[in-house]
Amino acid sequence: MIDPRIRLRHIACFLEVARLRSMAGAADALNISQPAATKTVQELEALLGGQLFDRSRRRLALTAFGEVFFRYASTSLAALRQGIDAARGTHDAAMVRVGALPTVSARILPHAVRAFTQDNAGVTTRIITGPNGYLLSLLRTGDVDIVIGRMAEPNAMVGLSFEHLYSERVVLAVRPGHPVLDAPDFNLRLIEGFQTLMPTPDSVIRPVVERILLAHGVTHLRDEIETVSNAFGRSYVRQTDAIWIISEGVVADDVAEGQLAILPVDTSETLGPVGFTTRTDTPATLAATSLMQAVRDVAEKLRRAGG
Template identity: 60%
Template sequence: MDLTRGDIVDGRIKLRHLVCFLEVARLKSVVQASSVLGLSQPAASKTIQELEAILGVELFDRSRRNLILTSYGEVFQRYVGASLTSLKQGVRSIGQAGSAVIFTVGALPTVSASILPAAVMHFTARQLDMTPRILTGPNAFLMSQLRVGEVDLVIGRMAEPEAMRGFAFEHLYSEAIALIVRPGHPLLATPSFDMGAIGGFQMLMPPPGSIIRPIVDRFLVANAIGPLRGGEIETVSDAFARSYVRATDAVWIISQGVVIDDVAHGLLAMLPADTADTLGPVGLTTRADTPPTLPVQLFAQSVRDVVADRAGPG
């Protein structure tokens, strides 16, 4: 069958082929994709091989440790992602006929505790017949959900350039990391803060793969901090980190937005460290190939309004 004809799509291509392709492309691994999809590794491999046979091209370069998209694969990924997103939006539109419109916002921890609650209040106060569904999680998960249309908008720090392929980012503001401790921590009692002293305390760190981990690592190296004599704990759980820091002398390195309210209410304290070099962009991420729906556009405007109000005049 001639796949170059625009009015024909090979009926052998099934939804399972496309979903499996997108997950393998995202994770660069058949093993990891099969785990996410609930398939055996042989089944996932067979699905990709079937798709390549139907298309008549190789979608992945298998000469490296991780599976990398070929030029054909990169083009196909853009169209598959856009197609699945449009399909899901169409199904949602039919399913929501005559009822409130529901859309999904993905929020990274950096905004979940700061601007997001205010943005939701701002949006719902307009009494529109639209219901935001809030989904939180690590960046890789939210971006993958945005790519396949399960999430309509992601708010948070901008991902690494490689992960931003196919997405559009709107910068709203910049924020740095913070060194967080309990009120009354020994490091707060010294007349002049010594950055090197934090290495003697247990550290709560973002795990490898998180957006801010490379930023944290560069910060520690730049300040000659290491090895960490007090040891470290890697966590993505803000609830755990808050409780642990308040009960111990541990130092938690995290984006300022995650803990801004805790510090303002005296539940946690911020060490007077100069973290200006760790500033990173925070904003709105959408698909570049699919226009945002009206509910998403209106919610994005609520986010912008809240950010503008907090920034003040000028």
């Protein structure tokens, strides 16, 4: 028997704190006071007999005990939400919710959504973007049906499955006419003289970027700007001499249109799988299945075209 003292409010508050890594942020999201959120989490810890969060850091982090509980609590809440929606018989048929990383939201997803909406009139498509960790937390709690983007690290894939669509590399994008493009003997260390736009620490490609920079002896980047915003990155590099380190799919159309250029450096070692991440315990809805097929079709067309 589940301890009857554990209530839905305990689970919901815990999951929100784990997602935002902040007691204050969770309180705002749940429209309760911060002391109330703190008390709710403390009550849950007492009922479970273990500490869920490591409070010694600047931002809250799950303990090993908390990681295990989060995995099962998020899955259970997602299943409960889906059961309620199925019983009502309306929500799942009317909406598909997609978590999309920048690499697919810029190039693959627009074409897929256009095809999907043409064949699924009356279905609302909700697109949510953000860092990979944030999107996976939404997937676990049932707030999105699928996540499309690079595959996460293995330790983040417990309870989740991945379907590979294509592989993609990281590139270094600059404005046309950038001084480094004229360097007679280009090497990656030349970027140290310019401002650099980097993926944020919680971005799925950040470890890949750090490895290739270290491998080429790049250790002193100038005035780093961390961002996952396509709009900001695109606008900033067009106006400055900054160098944008980003997944190729984000800037592919800009390069094809002559708005951006790619630095002549071999980044094949950054090649990584892009595809769908879904929950293993919950079948996809009809709408989600239909959108996934539309994404597959677009990815296949790009692959055949050499993209």
